[in-house]
Amino acid sequence: MMQKHNYLTTAVSHLMCCCLAFAQQGPSKIKISVMQGDGVTNVARHNQPQAPIIKVEDSDGHPIENAKVTFRVPNSGASAVFKNGERAFTATTGRDGRAEAAGFTPNAQPGQFNIQVAIEYQGDKAETHLMQTNAARAGGNGKAIAILIAAGAAVVVGVIVIFKSVQKSVGK
Numbered sequence: 001m002m003q004k005h006n007y008l009t010t011a012v013s014h015l016m017c018c019c020l021a022f023a024q025q026g027p028s029k030i031k032i033s034v035m036q037g038d039g040v041t042n043v044a045r046h047n048q049p050q051a052p053i054i055k056v057e058d059s060d061g062h063p064i065e066n067a068k069v070t071f072r073v074p075n076s077g078a079s080a081v082f083k084n085g086e087r088a089f090t091a092t093t094g095r096d097g098r099a100e101a102a103g104f105t106p107n108a109q110p111g112q113f114n115i116q117v118a119i120e121y122q123g124d125k126a127e128t129h130l131m132q133t134n135a136a137r138a139g140g141n142g143k144a145i146a147i148l149i150a151a152g153a154a155v156v157v158g159v160i161v162i163f164k165s166v167q168k169s170v171g172k
Helices: 002-025 141-171
Strands: 031-036 040-043 053-057 068-072 088-092 098-100 111-121 124-135
16 A cells, blocks of 8 residues: 555656646747738739748847747638648748748638747747738729729810810900
8 A cells, every 4th residue: 555655646746846847937938029911901913912921039039040930821711821832831930030921822712810820949839810801802993993084084185175265266
């Protein structure tokens, strides 16, 4: 019976040490700054999408090189794909602590979506989210506006010509 108690005491002691070590780690020492791509509206086939770019720093504000950064977008609805054609893309931060979601291409589905960003460096982890909106492009409005402007200009020129001819005939 005494031997079982020793095993149990040892197990509890190990568990407490693990919990204490975990508690001492405390909050993440990684700071994330969003440099580009948050709050952006993408207009389908109209504007250049803004790929998410983040900066990873330590608690003293120094850039962290070689941190693993994973960008994830939703599998359906308003979303995007990355250069690999997938819904997730992993990059590594450079000397400046920056990582970019290369080849970021929004889909044509209108609506808001979150881009999850997970960072891992030397066992420390941190996360953030970016919000983007995909807007449908109104088809043909650009041509219609150009036609209306041209027609309006033609009318103005016509009115001026008529006005000048009336002035000449009245003045004589």
